[in-house]
Amino acid sequence: MPLTPADSALFGTLFSQPEVAALFSDEAYVRRLLEVEGALAAVQGRLGIIPPESAGAILQLTRTFSPDLGQLREGLLTDGVPVSALLGQLRPALPAPARDHLHFGATTQDIVDTASVLAAREALGVLRRELLAVGDRLAELSQAHAGTLMPGRTHSQQALPVTFGLKAAGWLTPITRHLERLRELEGRLYVVSFGGAAGTLAALEDRGLDVAEALAAELGLSAPPTPWHTQRDTILELAAWLTGVGTSLGKLAQDMILLAQSEVGEVREGGGGGGSSTMPQKQNPITSEVILAAASTNAGLLAAVARSGVQEHERGTHGWQVEWLTVPQMLGLTGAALAHTRRLLGALEVQAQRMRENVQASHGLMLAEALSFALTAVLPREEAKALIRDAVPQALAGKGHLVELVREQLGHLGDRVDWAALTEERTLGATAPLISRAVEQYHGTRLHRPTHRQRTPPEENS
Structure with missing residues (x-):
């Protein structure tokens, strides 16, 4: 098994979501670095900070350049980040007058952090879609099984009668809240990183804030009041959101495992999977198990992200690298958990007759x-x-x-x-109105569109 199963050609189908995984390939990472460098040159050219000819040459090169990844790897060993080596490959390909205008007034962390925000934005777009698919299915199940009687259980013991629709509505309500939290998070997360060497933008004299605002607009981001090189609270907020989504999916998966026990038999995962190598009568709840594994792993990674936020002065030491080790993995695991949950709910077999029999057996x-x-x-x-x-x-x-x-x-x-x-x-009490409230709130939140800024298409910037 590889060091990171999510990156494995074999295990990746369990622990990653293909679209999210593709966003974090080496090639995609370097493309985003080039995108930020090109956007920086474009806005500086429009603002008259660098010559328009230099801006045009840099922008054109960053859109077409194919870097030597082997040389970037060598640069990583020396510099810890690939930006310096990337700049070293770009400069010889530029006209001589433009070489000094590349990366003008920026620092490496500006480029890397902004590129990371762009990656997170794309990944969260995929996760939002998956979250909505899960929510839509749970809303359907809530209504379709509003009257499907089953035992309600507290402390794992039968307590009062409930309906499967109410149970599904219980799974749905945190999905609604996660959508609301995501909307709030996006407003704080989708910001440009641009502070220069020590967060003062001194190299740009009195034009630093102009460049920061223009760069943000160019990339469809916002500009924060101050640089955030060592203020990592929004990264922690992202990690906490990912963990929260995983926890809610894990609760659903844990319930599924318990409901699918042989002695209970109230649901089946469906799809014909989960067979045993030696016991043909079994159908193991493998999908639910993988969802739980992803959720548990993210919960552990969250602690590392929280600790990484304690960074030194105006530029940290190791905390930045801890984010690289954890946040992309957390995005991938959450994508996998959501995709597995969507498939689980799509093929779910609700054993309504067995539920009723279990009620009667009490x-x-x-x-x-x-x-x-x-x-x-x-x-x-x-x-x-x-x-x-x-x-x-x-x-x-x-x-x-x-x-x-x-x-x-x-x-x-x-x-x-x-x-x-x-x-x-x-004796079902307020079951029916509770289900209605949950579904109505979800649909109301679902229709609320994201408010973060969208990037202007590149052809309009040229």
Whole structure:
């Protein structure tokens, strides 16, 4: 197994999402570095900071240049980042007057951080689409199974009757919140990094802020009040969001594993997968297991990202590199978890009859709370509870239905109890409106379009 399974040709199908993975290839990374360098030259040319001829030559070269990745690797060993080596390859390909205008007034971290923001923006676009697909399916399941009766469980024990639609609505509501959080996060994350050597933009004298604003607009980003070379809170916010999405998907997957147990049998993953090499009767919940693995890994990586944010003065030491080791992996794992969840929900087999059988097999024990409230019409609350407690062992032993056992004990006192209301279907409380609220809130959030700036197409900048 490779050091990072997500990058493996074999294991990558489990632990990465193809579109997200493609965004973090070496070639894609270098293309974004070139994109930022080209955009910087373009805006500086328009602002009169460098000659227009130099700006045009740099922009054209960054759009067509094919770097030598081998030389970039050698530069990485020396400089820790590939930018210096990339600039070393670009300059000889430029007209002599333009060479000094390449990367003018910027520092390496400006280029790398801005390129990373561009990558995150593309990746989050994919994750948003997958998140919406998951949300759409959960909304469908919520409504389609609004009346599909099943046991509700607390502390892994049967508690009260619920419906599968309500369970699906419970999975849906955090998806809605994650969409809301993403919209807020994007406003803070999609910002240009441009501060120069020590965050003062001194090399550009009084034009530094003009360049920062123009560069941001060129790339469809915003310009923050101050450079963020060592202020990494938005990177941590991104990592926390990714972890939160994984946690919500992991909760769904954990529920699926429990519901699919042989003794429970209320759902099946579907698709015919998850077979055992030696036990042909089994269908293992492999998809749910992979979702949980991705969620658990992201939770561990979050701690590293949090620690990496403690950086020194105006330029940090190792924290930056920790982000490279963690954040792309977290984006990939979240993409994989979302894609697996979408496929899981698309092929899910809801065993409605088995759910009902499991309710019936409880012999009315899930009606204990409702029965207790109903008996207060004829008995004090404590006496009602005591009567039910005495009848529970008999129901557990299969000697009758809890409601009927209690009814027999009451005799004529039970004439004032509404026994017809004591069924699982009639003790679902606010289930229907709760489902409606969850679905309506999701659809309202779904229709709210992102507000972050979009980049002007490159042909309009030339």
